[in-house]
Amino acid sequence: MPYAKELRIAQLAVQRATLLTKSVFHTTAKGTVSKEDHSPVTVGDFGAQALIISALRHHFPDDEIVAEEEAAELIANKPLSERIWSYVQATMLEDESAEQELGGPIQSEQEMLDAIDMGKSPGGAKGRIWAIDPIDGTKGFLRGGQYAVCLALMVDGDVKVGVLGCPNLPVDDSAPLDAHAGENQTDAEGKGVIFSAVLGEGATSGALSRGALSKEAPIHMKPIEDITQATFCESVESGHSSHSDQAAIAKLLGITKPSVRMDSQAKYGSIARGAGDLYLRLPVRADYEEKIWDHAAGDLIVREAGGEVTDVTGKRLDFTLGRTLKANKGVVAAPKAVHGKILEAVKQVLSSK
Ligand SMILES: Nc1ncnc2c1ncn2[C@@H]1O[C@H](COP(=O)(O)O)[C@@H](O)[C@H]1OP(=O)(O)O
């Protein structure tokens, strides 16, 4: 299979980084990390980014990396840096050979800071570029709801590999999404899934456990026979996408079920496995540029599961323009067969504003 090594390393790196975010969440819940500047998001974001970059550097030293965080804040804040370092040191895959495969643990706090700072690539249309979002869905993470650890490889602007670690989604692909999918899912029975895709090779899901990664199963979007029965996913945050425009589109399509609100790229994974049908992300602010790390993995996973992903004008997401999707506005993701129909409704609602 093409990109087999990249896929394997990406999956293990996401698995390990996800473990760190979970342990930060749990320690925080017990009150250990409580000061403002040691917020669980900050600690989890930096720690997960360090772990992912160190694995990528070990295997693919010449690749570029686009990641959300920079180390400057930590260099100016020693207690915060030490706090993150303690989590990074304590996080290891249970499967020892997999841990070794990732290049083993980071050796020092300085090495951790150096790793964090290797995510400053400007991105672009040429070469091999990884995009990392160590904790996508910050608000969901804090609520104990949905968040995702996201990693994608682009080659000459084309997403080739995408991996999403979603620790609070059900393992079972056929578990229906309900309106509470985004709430307090932490450590509920049977939670934790890793979605993966390689361009041209399909998309899969598997259990995201502490131990060796389980065998994965192919996933597919659900064929929609009657659009009025569709379930659509949207952000929890009304500042990230327009709930009112999305409601108007649903109404125009005759959809009567309430939307399922959840944070992060868990939305892409959920529709890719057929648990939901559509993902609508209508812009709130005309000047917001979506970040490549917020979409690269999800875009590929949905397309490889039989879906189509465009912006609100019908253009494919364009990952060649740097760290943001500056040529796109919003996201419309749906099974191929109905995407055109959804897009018509999107255009109609937007033009009537
Ligand atoms: N105005 C905005 N429009 C769309 N997305 C936004 C906006 N502001 C922030 N975001 C991004 O939305 C992502 C979360 O999406 P979701 O609502 O689907 O969970 C975050 O990565 C966040 O970026 P940031 O990390 O810079 O805050």
Ligand SMILES: [Mg+2]
């Ligand atoms: Mg994000």
